[in-house]
Amino acid sequence: MTRPGRPSRALAALIGTDPCAAVLRVLQEADAAITATDIKRALQAAGGPPMDKRSWGRLQKRLRVDDHIVVEPGHRYRWVAAPVTPPPADAFEQIARAVSSRVKRAHLEAVRRALGDAPDDVETTARQRQAVLDGVRALAELASEVEELAANQASSRALIHRVRSRVKSSGLEPIERAGDAATFDRRRHEPIGPPIADGAPVIVVRPGYAWRTPREDVLVARAAVQE
Amino acid sequence: MFAARRPSVGLDFGTSTTLVASTRGVVPIGNDTTFPWMPSLVGYAEDGTVVAGEKAQFVPDGQLVRSIKRLITEQREFVRVDLPTGVKDVRVDDLVVELLREAGRRGARGGRDVGAGKLVRLGCPAMWDGRQRRRLLGAAQRADLPVVLATMVDEPVAAGIAWLAHQSTDPGHPQRILVFDMGGGTLDIAVLDVRGANRRDVSVLAALGVPEAGDALDEAIAADLDDELIKVGIDIDALAKPDRARVRLRDEARRAKEQLSVDEEHPITLSPQVFGRAGEIWYTRERLSEAFQPQMERAEDAVGMALRIARITEFVESAFDIARTPIEELVEGVDVVLLSGGMCRIPYVRQRMEWMFGSSTLVEPAMDAPENAVAVGLAKAGEYGKINMYRPAFDVLLEWDRGREFRTVYEAFTPLVGRTQIARGGDDLRYCRDGRELSLPRTGRGRLRVVSHSGERLRATLAGRRLDGFPVALSDEKFEFSIYPDGRIRLTDGAGAFDGRIEDWHRLDAA
Numbered sequence: 001m002t003r004p005g006r007p008s009r010a011l012a013a014l015i016g017t018d019p020c021a022a023v024l025r026v027l028q029e030a031d032a033a034i035t036a037t038d039i040k041r042a043l044q045a046a047g048g049p050p051m052d053k054r055s056w057g058r059l060q061k062r063l064r065v066d067d068h069i070v071v072e073p074g075h076r077y078r079w080v081a082a083p084v085t086p087p088p089a090d091a092f093e094q095i096a097r098a099v100s101s102r103v104k105r106a107h108l109e110a111v112r113r114a115l116g117d118a119p120d121d122v123e124t125t126a127r128q129r130q131a132v133l134d135g136v137r138a139l140a141e142l143a144s145e146v147e148e149l150a151a152n153q154a155s156s157r158a159l160i161h162r163v164r165s166r167v168k169s170s171g172l173e174p175i176e177r178a179g180d181a182a183t184f185d186r187r188r189h190e191p192i193g194p195p196i197a198d199g200a201p202v203i204v205v206r207p208g209y210a211w212r213t214p215r216e217d218v219l220v221a222r223a224a225v226q227e
Numbered sequence: 228m229f230a231a232r233r234p235s236v237g238l239d240f241g242t243s244t245t246l247v248a249s250t251r252g253v254v255p256i257g258n259d260t261t262f263p264w265m266p267s268l269v270g271y272a273e274d275g276t277v278v279a280g281e282k283a284q285f286v287p288d289g290q291l292v293r294s295i296k297r298l299i300t301e302q303r304e305f306v307r308v309d310l311p312t313g314v315k316d317v318r319v320d321d322l323v324v325e326l327l328r329e330a331g332r333r334g335a336r337g338g339r340d341v342g343a344g345k346l347v348r349l350g351c352p353a354m355w356d357g358r359q360r361r362r363l364l365g366a367a368q369r370a371d372l373p374v375v376l377a378t379m380v381d382e383p384v385a386a387g388i389a390w391l392a393h394q395s396t397d398p399g400h401p402q403r404i405l406v407f408d409m410g411g412g413t414l415d416i417a418v419l420d421v422r423g424a425n426r427r428d429v430s431v432l433a434a435l436g437v438p439e440a441g442d443a444l445d446e447a448i449a450a451d452l453d454d455e456l457i458k459v460g461i462d463i464d465a466l467a468k469p470d471r472a473r474v475r476l477r478d479e480a481r482r483a484k485e486q487l488s489v490d491e492e493h494p495i496t497l498s499p500q501v502f503g504r505a506g507e508i509w510y511t512r513e514r515l516s517e518a519f520q521p522q523m524e525r526a527e528d529a530v531g532m533a534l535r536i537a538r539i540t541e542f543v544e545s546a547f548d549i550a551r552t553p554i555e556e557l558v559e560g561v562d563v564v565l566l567s568g569g570m571c572r573i574p575y576v577r578q579r580m581e582w583m584f585g586s587s588t589l590v591e592p593a594m595d596a597p598e599n600a601v602a603v604g605l606a607k608a609g610e611y612g613k614i615n616m617y618r619p620a621f622d623v624l625l626e627w628d629r630g631r632e633f634r635t636v637y638e639a640f641t642p643l644v645g646r647t648q649i650a651r652g653g654d655d656l657r658y659c660r661d662g663r664e665l666s667l668p669r670t671g672r673g674r675l676r677v678v679s680h681s682g683e684r685l686r687a688t689l690a691g692r693r694l695d696g697f698p699v700a701l702s703d704e705k706f707e708f709s710i711y712p713d714g715r716i717r718l719t720d721g722a723g724a725f726d727g728r729i730e731d732w733h734r735l736d737a738a
Binding site (some may be wrong): 089122126137148149153161165 | 249262263346486490493494498499
């Protein structure tokens, strides 16, 4: 920052004509986050008059909305070369705080929800990628588990139990069990070959799966059956 | 004592994993893996460069530092690493800097810039004292993260906030919440009070940590499996490579622990190459609960102690009475028990808490994914006021000789009352420093000064005047300064005795 005793001439000239530009110059030269006291000292060292509370209050308002100024914890001000562009959700929260007493809460909530659902920011993209990765990881873990069980000469009972337990962790619930006898139910069964009448005896070829979440149940696959 | 209400980024520097979150949820920071978190690993590559996160998994064991956060808890300054150039003691904080810097970089890549102008809320164990907090803070600042003491949040408070943020209705009365946060390495317990309708304030009444959690259960299950192997005729000690078998058993124990969270039984299949022959052990949830029982009993003792500590902020009661209060009475006032940390996926944890607290207390996970609760709560912490009544976030200094001389009368985050004080059952529960301990001059004039680390000015008075700036008649014999857990303050000096209180302390007994 501008050191006492060595005031910048440009700064001295600015103080009288444009105090806000002078403060910005102080912050730019400081190259660090500094407090209001530091700023006032620097201005005085450059030949400016002591700043009263009212003048500082006016300047403070302008500083807070300047694109090149960020206010850090502890009421410290920092000049940044590239204007900080916050994520849309953060920008909205700042606007919401400024106008909250003049806008209906429901309106703010509507925009907040819309921003939360907005698919085009980096964070959402990262989260979407993560969701895909979670699925891929679950599949890879299942594959490696099956191979390990085969190498350990696991019984079919152990193998089926472990597979079902593994997919249960992801919210998947089996529909029927391979090899079991059942009566045909079109909502749960997928016939292999010609259509089957409801209630007809069938053999389960492959189990199906349903994905259960607190919000919804999704039929992932019906059990494959044959008459 | 409200912290700044700004959109922020939460950084959960955990013992095993590090997570970054925004108010919208966890921001994936995993690298070259499918996990959303970064392992809290740091080490030295062959060329001597420091590597953090997943890359550290591939450095030789001697060059790797695991659970580095625990080294701060243990107050260790250095850690020994075996580098290609020889054995070297490395500063723990330097390695923490690298880890945090890497997490910050990855957070930015995930859309959460944590550079200048942003606000990062960093979690820390509620049991950490001022020195430990400042160490992490210093490391975070060196890693260019915009953090100050005021934006450090106790981890259990963050878990509580994650839960509060999902509560759609205001209960209309203050809530007492116990956070049971069991991770891989530590169990953190905190007792919180939540009050206020539009803006809720979270007060920490008690917080303590126990260095026994998931790892200990893995050991217990592995020991159980060892017994099972003997029953089927396999003696690990008699195997060609018993160490290899034990490592495998430990891995099977961890997997059984995870799978038994969703299932009643879990078949463990034995590798013929490792155990000499194939075989299966059907391990049940019941067996796991039996293996877990001694550890959970110790955890419940810790819960009881946390509730006793919380009690001292409530009434002016002697430690003798508190130590002898039946546990049934202590659990009565708790409205909610929040489960946080990966271990809380185990049904037995919830079951034990339900048994302990009874049907009038709600026991539930802080979040659907309890391992994310701290990170998400940190990101949302700006919406809540926070005060740590057990380890207050302010220093009280005594200055004289125009500020050239000073003593720290109370250092921020020092517990007001020690666990042993309660266990012993003394009748003088308070934090106290006297003139002799502080090596004060015999006479002279001084002044108290208060430095708040919460981001807000502390409102405290003594004899009707502000505590900050209160004049003191110095005396090495008569000076005594006390803070009581219920917020009362007392100063005795060369001029007399003065009583006051911390105004921000809510009167719990008046609720």
